[in-house]
Every structure is written in structure tokens, then in C-alpha cells.
Amino acid sequence: MRILGIDPGTGITGFGIIDTEGNRLRHVDNGIIKTRSTAPLAERLQLIYRGLQQIIADYQPDYMSVEQVFLARNPRAALTLGHARGAALLAGVNATLDVFEYSALQVKSAVVGYGHADKQQVQQMVKTLLNLPEIAQEDASDALAVAICHANSRTVNHIKSLKGR
Amino acid sequence: MRILGIDPGTGITGFGIIDTEGNRLRHVDNGIIKTRSTAPLAERLQLIYRGLQQIIADYQPDYMSVEQVFLARNPRAALTLGHARGAALLAGVNATLDVFEYSALQVKSAVVGYGHADKQQVQQMVKTLLNLPEIAQEDASDALAVAICHANSRTVNHIKSLKGR
Numbered sequence: 056m057r058i059l060g061i062d063p064g065t066g067i068t069g070f071g072i073i074d075t076e077g078n079r080l081r082h083v084d085n086g087i088i089k090t091r092s093t094a095p096l097a098e099r100l101q102l103i104y105r106g107l108q109q110i111i112a113d114y115q116p117d118y119m120s121v122e123q124v125f126l127a128r129n130p131r132a133a134l135t136l137g138h139a140r141g142a143a144l145l146a147g148v149n150a151t152l153d154v155f156e157y158s159a160l161q162v163k164s165a166v167v168g169y170g171h172a173d174k175q176q177v178q179q180m181v182k183t184l185l186n187l188p189e190i191a192q193e194d195a196s197d198a199l200a201v202a203i204c205h206a207n208s209r210t211v212n213h214i215k216s217l218k219g220r
Numbered sequence: 221m222r223i224l225g226i227d228p229g230t231g232i233t234g235f236g237i238i239d240t241e242g243n244r245l246r247h248v249d250n251g252i253i254k255t256r257s258t259a260p261l262a263e264r265l266q267l268i269y270r271g272l273q274q275i276i277a278d279y280q281p282d283y284m285s286v287e288q289v290f291l292a293r294n295p296r297a298a299l300t301l302g303h304a305r306g307a308a309l310l311a312g313v314n315a316t317l318d319v320f321e322y323s324a325l326q327v328k329s330a331v332v333g334y335g336h337a338d339k340q341q342v343q344q345m346v347k348t349l350l351n352l353p354e355i356a357q358e359d360a361s362d363a364l365a366v367a368i369c370h371a372n373s374r375t376v377n378h379i380k381s382l383k384g385r
Contacts, residue, residue: 130297130298141304145307
């Protein structure tokens with residue numbers, strides 16, 4: 056089973072791809088999609104959307120996993136983040152991936168084992184779990200973390216997803 | 221020249237299509253895309269995206285005009301609105317429409333003549349300018365208003381747009 060994790064942002068969108076074989080996790084790829092802050096918003100969203108379309112075409116994941124946001128810093132930041140999340144979710148659902156959302160608490164619990172872990176602990180654990188040579192770029196690491204979260208929760212959530220249809 | 225105005229929302233997205241012939245405006249169609257609040261977010265965004273894709277295919281507009289948001293009520297509302305705006309902007313740019321954004325102040329100024337007009341005045345003026353038999357549904361009326369705004373500002377903004385590329 057192949058999972059594409061996404062950490063969306065209009066400036067930088069991180070992605071991370073992992074395979075699961077039974078209880079084992081295997082790192083496939085990770086990286087970021089960067090957009091110019093001077094470009095019109097619609098074009099930045101298109102770059103994110105098309106970038107993810109390409110990644111999905113190349114790697115053929117079965118699931119998309121995206122962090123759910125409850126509290127943003129402020130309305131402006133929330134609006135900006137919403138645009139990028141919308142583009143990411145659309146790229147997934149338009150490619151007929153099963154899309155899942157997880158809270159930061161769920162991601163931290165799944166990766167580190169408790170929900171109040173700090174950013175560095177999560178990054179370190181992602182590196183360890185996936186045998187990475189070094190800690191991945193911040194947004195890519197967050198994307199891998201939400202992919203790992205889906206790998207660990209897939210039984211529970213697959214039931215939820217089927218019920219939601 | 222044909223303009224598609226959009227008032228995005230995850231629950232209700234309004235759309236309005238107008239033609240301009242010289243200084244004259246002609247109403248073509250208006251309506252709303254509604255999504256179920258119980259559906260998963262990714263599916264709601266897909267419904268908005270596909271709905272707009274269909275409208276664009278049917279009516280072949282040249283421009284998309286969307287209200288720009290500076291201040292949302294709160295981070296949660298802003299995030300939700302951002303998702304819907306992202307889906308709308310992507311539908312436009314992926315269909316190779318020229319996409320423009322206008323502030324509420326610009327929309328009100330263009331439709332009513334001054335920036336602090338209230339909602340009812342804008343709705344009434346949209347009805348009058350487009351010879352509608354009655355005031356359109358709220359979100360559809362807002363979509364027509366932002367389309368009218370683009371019609372009135374297109375010379376100025378076309379220059380801006382060309383510069384932005």
C-alpha cells in the first residue's frame with residue numbers, strides 16, 4: 056500500500072511518499088513544491104495542483120493523507136492555508152485517491168507516541184522510522200509524518216471513510 | 221466579452237455570467253452550487269470544482285472574477301472559505317480563463333457607485349443593471365456583482381494582468 060502525505064502551503068507544499076508492507080514502513084520519496092510569492096494566487100494554486108498531479112501520476116499512491124487544521128494563527132493565515140489545502144485535496148480526489156485528514160494530535164501520537172511531542176522530536180522520529188540518511192526538509196518531513204499517521208491508523212479510518220460514503 | 225463571476229463558499233458557491241457589448245451589460249445566467257455539509261471536505265471541493273468546470277464548458281466565458289477577501293470573521297471561517305476559493309480559482313485557471321480578484325470595496329464602488337453601500341443596495345442595483353425580473357438568490361447576486369465589477373474595470377486590470385505575467 057502506498058501513501059502520499061501532504062503538508063500544504065501556498066509558499067511551500069511538502070510531500071512524502073511511503074510504502075507499507077504489513078507493519079513495516081518504507082520511504083519512497085519526499086520533497087517540496089515551491090511557488091513564487093510574487094505570482095498571482097491562482098497561478099500558485101495551479102502550480103501546487105499540477106505538481107501534485109505529476110507526483111500522483113509518477114508514484115501511483117493509493118491514499119492521500121493531509122493534516123487537518125483546527126486553529127490557524129489568524130484569519131489571514133487561515134485563508135491562505137485554506138487555498139493551498141483546497142488545491143491539495145482536489146489534486147487527490149480528482150485523481151480518485153482516497154483522501155484522509157488527521158489532526159496534529161493524531162499525527163504526533165502516531166509518529167512519536169504522544170500528542171504533545173515537539174517539532175524536533177517528530178522530525179527525528181520520521182528519520183528513524185523511515186531510515187532516512189538525514190532529517191528531511193521541514194515541510195517534507197511533516198508530509199512524511201502525516202503519511203506515517205495514515206499507515207498506522209488505516210484500519211480504523213478505512214471504516215470511517217466507507218461509512219462516510 | 222463574457223465574464224463568469226464567482227462567490228465561493230464550501231456550502232453554497234454562487235455564480236453569475238454576463239456579457240458586455242461596449243458599455244452595455246447583458247445577463248446570461250446565474251445560480252448556485254450547493255454541497256452537503258455532511259459530505260467529506262474533499263468531495264465538497266470536488267463538487268464545486270466540477271460544477272464550475274461544467275459551467276465554463278457550457279458558457280465558455282473569457283474571464284473569471286472572484287471577490288478578494290481581506291478580513292474573515294475568524295480563523296475557522298477563513299480556512300473554510302479558503303478551501304472553496306482555492307477550488308474556484310483552480311477551476312478558472314485550469315480552464316485557461318484569465319482570473320481576476322476584486323475587493324468588496326471595488327465591487328460595491330463598481331456596482332453602486334460608492335464603497336460603503338449595504339448588501340440590499342448592491343442586490344437591487346445588480347437587478348436594475350441586468351434587467352432581472354427579480355433580485356437573484358443572495359450568493360448568485362454577489363457573483364453577478366463581482367462579474368459587473370470586472371466588466372467596469374477590465375481596461376485597468378487587463379494592463380495589471382499583463383504586467384503580472
